[in-house]
Amino acid sequence: MGQGQRERVATSLAGAVSEQISASLAPVDAELERRYPGDPGTRQPVHTVYVPGDAFTADTLRVWGDRALTALDEHAPDAAAFAAVLGLDDALAEDVYGRVRAKLEREPVEDLRVDFEDGYGNRPDAEEDEAAARAARLIAEAYAEGTAAPYMGIRVKCMEAAVRDRGIRTLDIFLTGLLEAGGLPGGLVLTLPKVTYPEQVTALARLLDAFEEARGLEPGRIGFEIQIETSQSILAADGTATVARMIQAAEGRATGLHYGTFDYSACLGVSAAHQASDHPAADHAKAVMQVAAAGTGVRLSDGSTNVLPVGPAEKVHDAWRLHYGLTRRALARAYYQGWDMHPGHLPTRYAAVFAFYREGLEQAAARLVRYVGRAGGDVMDEPATAKALAGYLLRGLDCGALDTAEVTRLTGLARADLQGFASPRRGDPTASAQ
Secondary structure (H helix, E strand, O other), rough: OOOOOOOOOOOOOOOHHHHHHHHHHHHHHHHHHHHOOOOOOOOOEEEEEEEEEEOOOHHHHHHHHHHHHHHHHHOOOOOHHHHHOOOHHHHHHHHHHHHHHHHHHHOOOOEEEEEEOOOOOOHHHHHHHHHHHHHHHHHHHHHHHHHOOEEEEEOOOOOOOHHHHHHHHHHHHHHHHHHHOOOOOOOOEEEEEEOOHHHHHHHHHEEEEEEHHHHHOOOOOOEEEEOOOHHOOOOOOOOOOEHHHHHHHHHOOOEEEOOOOHHHHOOOOOOOOOOOOOOOOHHHHHHHHHHHHHOOOOEEOOOOOOOOOOHHHHHHHHHHHHHHHHHHHHHOOOOOOOOEHHHHHHHHHHHHHHHHHHHHHHHHHHHHHHHHHHHOOOOOOOOOHHHHHHHHHHHHHHHHHHHHOHHHHHHHHOHHHHHHOOOOOHHOOHHOOO
């Protein structure tokens, strides 16, 4: 057959066969869409800071930022000193250090949780009532004044019998207070700790159903995170993987899975000296969380370190190196969020995050350009990799590690184009890349 001559195309199946197959798979198609809608395409904070309910004040965010800047001034007053402590590449040192300081001045905390659980403890009812009402008022005022973190909310007590009623009342007071102050903010986040059974997750979903109905809110308006900090949340008594069932038990309200380093480690009998987010037990739990959450739109968060950067310079530097290393390790494993327990953790949180994105910027941009242009190169990327590349760039933009102008210059793509690649089910990336 000569070139230019069209191929003869022949088929054997009747069109009805394809229609029958499609009809038989329609329920599966609907189930896939319901269970695995993909990433929501919204910003994910790089960390969560939690502050006890009695310690939270109107200036908590600024105090954390100022204390972090003071720690830098005292223990790493310039880029060279900071780089020497952390082992930062000289080529990145000035840029990362400048961005860290600017971040601490502009937006020191990306996600704050006012804690009414372990960090708060058991108090007289009247005292916790007042603290919950105060938290609602202060958060509402922060959003109204433009001084809030992008995400803010509370962690309530768990659904176990001993503290269940107290947790429900605190949540009711807090949410009611927000509504009375003007409405629920867009960055509202709630956290349910120490979950052991999916039924406890469903119980919170039902509670939020009742609250939304009582206050005339859109059904499903309020979501929540699930903290994974018990062995039963990973493996149920019958041997099944529980965490996937918990996501479904939330009935569409689950927004995140947060690993609880110390409760989970203690639950497994790990001695206190070895309770850390890089322990093999932690890696197993987070791997299960990661697989369970994949494609569901539920995001992951690593835990925290309890080694605080306080005291003489040598101790602060040791704690910084530990925190920086754990954060870099988590980022490489696709845990893009973690928990910070002290203002002194903020410099190394942002240093690790900014270095991670800046180190890979040019390579990620070049690979995405080759993919869009179908050009050659030493790596052959597929649509799933283009999705990961775009997501990487977007996360870098969201936290301040990257600038829009430089990403556009390197890729030729606007933010909307990147979002099309990162969340292809929410748009057509090939259309936006033309």
